[in-house]
Amino acid sequence: MLTPRAPRPGNGKLAGTSMEQVLANGIYLGAQYAMIALGLTLIFALMNVLNFAHGQMYVIGGFVTYTIYGQLGLPYIVALLASCVTLAVLGALIERFLFAPVIKGSSREESTMLLAAGIAFLLDALILLIFGEKQRGVPKIVNGVLNWDFRVIMPYDRILICALAILSIIAFISFMHYSKTGRALRALAQDRTAAQLMGVDVDRYSTIGFALGAMLAGLVGGLLVTITGVNLGMGGPTSVKAFMMVMIGGAGVISGAIAGGFILGFMEAIGLAVLSQYGDITYLVIFVSLMIFLAIRPQGLMGKPWG
Amino acid sequence: MKSAVVATALLALQSTTALAENPVLKVGFVGVTSGPAAAWGISNQRSMETRAAWINETGGYKIGDTTYDIEIVSFDDQKDPKRSIAGMEKMAQEGIHYVVGPNTDDGAEAVRPVAEANGIMYFPYAFSKSLYTPPASNAVLAMVANYQSGPAIYKYLMENKGVKTVAFVAANESDPLSQRDTGVEAAKALGLEVVSDNVTYQPDTTDFTPVLTPVIRQQPDLLVLSGVSPAHAPQLIRSARELGYQGLISTETAQDAQVLREGSGDLANGFISVGGASTPELASDMMKEFVDRYVKMFGEYNDESNTKVYALEYILATLAANPKAINDVEEFKKTMDTFEAPNPFMKGDAKLTYVGMTSFGQKRQIAVPLVVNTFENGEFKTLFVATVD
Numbered sequence: 001m002l003t004p005r006a007p008r009p010g011n012g013k014l015a016g017t018s019m020e021q022v023l024a025n026g027i028y029l030g031a032q033y034a035m036i037a038l039g040l041t042l043i044f045a046l047m048n049v050l051n052f053a054h055g056q057m058y059v060i061g062g063f064v065t066y067t068i069y070g071q072l073g074l075p076y077i078v079a080l081l082a083s084c085v086t087l088a089v090l091g092a093l094i095e096r097f098l099f100a101p102v103i104k105g106s107s108r109e110e111s112t113m114l115l116a117a118g119i120a121f122l123l124d125a126l127i128l129l130i131f132g133e134k135q136r137g138v139p140k141i142v143n144g145v146l147n148w149d150f151r152v153i154m155p156y157d158r159i160l161i162c163a164l165a166i167l168s169i170i171a172f173i174s175f176m177h178y179s180k181t182g183r184a185l186r187a188l189a190q191d192r193t194a195a196q197l198m199g200v201d202v203d204r205y206s207t208i209g210f211a212l213g214a215m216l217a218g219l220v221g222g223l224l225v226t227i228t229g230v231n232l233g234m235g236g237p238t239s240v241k242a243f244m245m246v247m248i249g250g251a252g253v254i255s256g257a258i259a260g261g262f263i264l265g266f267m268e269a270i271g272l273a274v275l276s277q278y279g280d281i282t283y284l285v286i287f288v289s290l291m292i293f294l295a296i297r298p299q300g301l302m303g304k305p306w307g
Numbered sequence: 308m309k310s311a312v313v314a315t316a317l318l319a320l321q322s323t324t325a326l327a328e329n330p331v332l333k334v335g336f337v338g339v340t341s342g343p344a345a346a347w348g349i350s351n352q353r354s355m356e357t358r359a360a361w362i363n364e365t366g367g368y369k370i371g372d373t374t375y376d377i378e379i380v381s382f383d384d385q386k387d388p389k390r391s392i393a394g395m396e397k398m399a400q401e402g403i404h405y406v407v408g409p410n411t412d413d414g415a416e417a418v419r420p421v422a423e424a425n426g427i428m429y430f431p432y433a434f435s436k437s438l439y440t441p442p443a444s445n446a447v448l449a450m451v452a453n454y455q456s457g458p459a460i461y462k463y464l465m466e467n468k469g470v471k472t473v474a475f476v477a478a479n480e481s482d483p484l485s486q487r488d489t490g491v492e493a494a495k496a497l498g499l500e501v502v503s504d505n506v507t508y509q510p511d512t513t514d515f516t517p518v519l520t521p522v523i524r525q526q527p528d529l530l531v532l533s534g535v536s537p538a539h540a541p542q543l544i545r546s547a548r549e550l551g552y553q554g555l556i557s558t559e560t561a562q563d564a565q566v567l568r569e570g571s572g573d574l575a576n577g578f579i580s581v582g583g584a585s586t587p588e589l590a591s592d593m594m595k596e597f598v599d600r601y602v603k604m605f606g607e608y609n610d611e612s613n614t615k616v617y618a619l620e621y622i623l624a625t626l627a628a629n630p631k632a633i634n635d636v637e638e639f640k641k642t643m644d645t646f647e648a649p650n651p652f653m654k655g656d657a658k659l660t661y662v663g664m665t666s667f668g669q670k671r672q673i674a675v676p677l678v679v680n681t682f683e684n685g686e687f688k689t690l691f692v693a694t695v696d
Contacts, residue, residue, distance in 0.1 A: 237511030
């Protein structure tokens with residue numbers, strides 16, 4: 001027989017229906033989405049490349065953490081660093097041996113788009129071959145659930161991952177603003193030719209920038225595998241969501257990607273709380289809103305009309 | 308991971324070696340082996356390849372006076388009905404008459420004209436009744452449908468666990484939605500109160516806490532995850548438990564213990580799903596050897612294969628019962644009405660036979676045992692076993 005449940009405290013509402021819960025969900029979703037969008041927009045800003053393989057890079061980051069933390073039993077931080085390093089190296093190799101020659105040999109933007117799509121398919125196939133078809137998960141890094149009078153229920157691991165994601169975003173912005181490499185990357189993003197004339201080694205910093213973008217994908221993959229697990233099918237949908245965030249915020253603008261991530265996170269959290277009784281129309285509403293928004297402001301919130 | 312690569316190479320080598328000795332009988336597979344639902348099709352394909360390699364290694368399969376080596380011809384339809392049609396056309400071009408798959412309702416519906424026009428019997432993992440009900444006659448349901456397992460599970464839980472209220476959650480895709488609708492219908496027919504049935508989620512959802520909160524608010528005795536994929540099940544269970552849900556959780560789809568163990572840990576204890584014949588209480592020595600061989604070939608077993616081991620065995624055993632059917636599916640259909648053979652994968656006197664008279668008005672379903680499992684401390688335990696007619 002079913003075990004009788006304890007009466008609900010407080011106002012009798014369970015979490016998720018309160019405004020506090022919606023806000024908590026929005027912040028959590030927004031932080032992870034912003035992290036995903038950051039790497040994509042960085043690569044776009046530096047090289048004008050729409051990296052369709054960004055989602056697959058995120059998935060590889062998750063699988064590396066799974067292998068090192070979940071399978072080999074090494075500390076989580078080691079696994080997270082390994083995800084970052086693996087993706088940084090992979091990103092650098094992809095830029096140096098695939099994107100750089102194509103960009104030099106072709107001025108047509110669709111060449112890099114096709115290349116990125118091809119890399120996405122290749123990575124999907126490699127993930128299937130190396131890590132298999134199953135959903136994978138790792139042991140929780142923190143146990144327990146925060147329950148604030150049933151107004152906010154949030155597992156501690158989500159709070160930790162959310163905090164780490166926000167810290168990573170702050171660290172990334174600081175790096176871009178205050179380090180020599182970050183300043184060079186920003187110069188490259190603003191005007192490639194002018195940056196070259198000022199003595200910036202464009203080829204070197206393009207590789208570094210792509211590696212950094214891929215590393216961010218690996219970092220967020222390593223962080224989120226502790227919450228959502230990972231499977232080979234997550235790459236494509238992740239890329240689509242990242243593109244949405246970038247389009248909302250403005251392509252190639254870092255602050256725009258962060259804003260886009262949080263806007264999408266809050267739209268999703270509010271939509272799921274308010275619209276769930278009407279079926280799964282949250283994303284329908286989000287897509288319609290996005291279309292209207294782009295019709296009014298095609299460059300996104302913080303993008304420039306001239307690109 | 309290494310073993311998977313080595314296994315693929317060995318498989319290719321084995322196939323080549325074996326093909327030189329006996330005539331080859333090609334059996335097709337059209338299903339999803341890439342993308343989010345890859346686990347469904349890959350467990351199908353690998354089950355077939357494991358069994359085929361085993362048969363070939365032990366001298367082949369005797370049908371009439373001829374002993375055949377078995378070759379599995381696979382096609383990834385990417386869960387896209389247009390690709391399913393292309394896959395079935397490829398099977399027709401290769402002269403294949405027996406195909407396992409597709410894995411989804413829309414894929415199975417899409418290939419029907421191609422299969423019927425080219426004399427192909429196909430064994431989908433799809434629940435749409437029109438596929439198996441006259442005038443359709445070339446499709447054979449290769450598993451237990453949710454409208455068969457659902458009522459059995461609900462009834463058991465009403466009688467044994469005191470369940471009175473139920474809530475349904477499904478992905479916003481055709482198969483899970485149709486499974487939810489038939490589940491709701493069955494629950495209402497049994498007298499259960501359905502407290503929530505309109506909450507759905509996108510197939511690419513990664514955080515289920517916001518999705519589940521309105522459902523958990525209703526505090527149902529039973530939460531049904533309709534048509535849930537193995538990738539989503541652990542996350543849904545984990546989110547529900549973390550939100551404080553203490554009731555029962557069930558699904559009518561097959562799941563994998565390793566995936567649940569990794570994704571939900573002890574939070575998945577008590578989770579009820581449909582399984583096959585690999586629990587220690589039921590598995591025959593042949594089933595155990597099948598699992599061993601699967602692990603040797605692919606590095607890791609998938610519990611979904613407990614139900615997917617059957618389709619190829621049915622095809623071969625039916626052809627052995629009537630060798631004329633090897634190139635004539637009408638002969639195959641005639642044999643289905645009276646076919647019976649021992650079930651090699653289960654202990655006891657279980658039989659391989661075709662069923663479906665109650666659900667479809669004709670025998671267009673393989674008799675897979677309806678094994679309902681509960682997940683306890685990292686592994687499945689058999690809750691009860693039933694049969695389907």
